[in-house]
Structures are given as structure tokens and as C-alpha cells.
Amino acid sequence: MLCLPTFVGGVPIHMICRASEKVAGGKLVRLELEHDGSRILRAKITGDFFLHPEDALGEMEKSLAGMQINASEPEFSSTLAKVVQSESAELVGFSPEILAKLVVNAIATCEAGENK
């Protein structure tokens, strides 16, 4: 996990946090989040997983943007699962639950001040 602050005039304004997991029996998933200390600004999900239809990933990333960073793991998971359902998406090698865990881990790493 990695967490990097971005600076304007020496003052951190956004935090960029990363987390990754090799899912047991599944695939590698990497998550990069940017937040402003209150809300998630953007999310990027990468990895060697499969997702059909592929375009659903962009919708999953968008669904995280705007969420409070102190939302719970089940809330992140539920938000992502709704997108999966609405897009009739099939995830192979990862799941909304795994992604939710990564979101929480990434944010927690930032709060712990790791890698600043």
C-alpha cells in the first residue's frame, strides 16, 4: 500500500492512496484513490482481472467518486455492487467486496500517514 500527498505551496491538498491485493484463486487488483480529506475525488482500478462488459469498470470508478472517505466497507461494497447489477456486469477474479476492502485499506494507510 502506498499513500502520497500532493502539494500546493507546501500545503497538502489532495491525498493519493494506493492499495493492492492478489485475490486468492483470483487476480491481482490495484486501486488508486485521490481524496481531499473528506471525499473521494477519483478512483482508478487496474489489474489482470476480467470484467464483462469492460465499460462497467469506468462506472464502478465513477461510483466511488464523491463518497465520504469515512464510509464503511459495506457501504463501499454496496455502492459497487449496485453498479455491477445495473451494468449486468460479470467480474472474474475479483469482487465488489475485494474492491471495498482496498478502498478502506488505501484510505486507512493515508490516515496513518504511511509513506508521507
Add this chain to the structure above:
Amino acid sequence: MKWRLVELEQHDAYANMAIDEAVSEGVAAGTSQPTIRFYTWKPSAVSIGYFQSLADEIDLDACRAAGVDWVRRRTGGGAVYHDELGEITYSIIAPEAAFPKGIIDSYRVICGWIIDGLAGIGLQAEFKPINDIIVNGKKISGNAQTRRGGVLLQHGTILYDVDVRKMFSFLKVGKDKLADKMIAAAEERVTSVTKQCGATRDELYGALKTGFTSGKEFEVGKWTETELSRAKELSASRYSSDEWNSQR
């Protein structure tokens, strides 16, 4: 359903991926036959999965220095080093309805054709979900699939001769102090035809053709002018572009 078999060809990475997409469009439009194709990559290249980060996966400087291309696939999955002489790649492009609806089930069907082919050179292979084929517990084939516009595209590689150290030199893994350990570990996980038996590459190709076409109505065919023209367009506008390859 009558299949078209397009015999082993050699193209660069961009053309290889562009042909897959051009034929997928043709199958969707009803102007292209369901297709089985075999090909190799010249120059050697690294392909990355649709969802992978180019910067995270490929050592671009090492690729440039060695004249190795890189390309983003339309399919998910991981980064693959396609050695010009070290593998045979295939693509299956056909209506989605011709295959089981379940993703793993459809991998199992097409990977079964590879397993039949490998049996033809005396190798006992098995499907290992999600998308691998193994021989004696080691990976010999990786496969990736997408379904768009009612068309299923599955492509994959069958390793003929693998040099793990060379493979890792183009990927972002294995660049740290554990490189030797990682290479040793990868050599434990990956195998190739040359490591398993004495079959030549021609014998492997012949056996794969039999495995893929057995029990099917098929004819040996060529690309149509429309397919070639569209592939050329896609190669230039998409697969060789930074916009496509660096999108993640």
C-alpha cells in the same frame, strides 16, 4: 456453423490486435465468417490486459532497447511477453451464442481444443480456471476473452520455448534484489513444449490445428479486403497509439 481457418501468419503487435478487432466487427455485422486464426509476433512484443496500467507492467526502456513493441489488448488478463519464435498465438472470433454463457465454461470449451492439440504431441494438459492450461502442474498456455456486440473473442498463447529471464527483463516484476528468486519461482510455475517433449514448432502447430478443427465444419480461408483495410485503420489509429496504450 462453418468456420474459417486462417493459417499461421506473422504480424507486428498492432496488426495482430487490429485483425482480431476487424474480424470481430465483421462477425458482428454478419460479413465475416467465424474464424480460427494462428499467428506469431514480429518483432517480439509485450501485450498487457485491457485493465492493466502500462506504467505498472512494462519496462518501456528495456523494450525500446531490445526493439520489443508493446500493445494494450481488448481483453483482460495479465501482461504477456510474445517472443517471435517462442510461442504460437491463436484467436477464436465467433458469435457469442455458439459458446456457453458462463465465462469459465466458455474458457473450458476453447481451452479444451488446445488440450486436444497438446495431446497430439503427447502432452497431457488440463484446464486450470480461470484462464490457464497446465502440463505437469506448470502453466503452458494463458488465455483471455472478451464479449462485445454479441461476438466472443478469445485469444491465447501456447508456449513453445520460454526464456523466463528474458521475459522478465521486459516486465516491471523482477527488477529488484529478489529477481533471481523470482525467476527461479517463475521457472517452477511456467513450462513450454520444449521443456516437456521433443516436438518441433511445426509439429505443435499441426497438432493445434487438428485440436481446434476436429469435429468442426471448416475451410481454410484468407482475410477479406474489407477486413484488411479495417485492420490497417485500427492498427494506425488505435493499437499503435499512445492514447490507447497509455489509457491506464
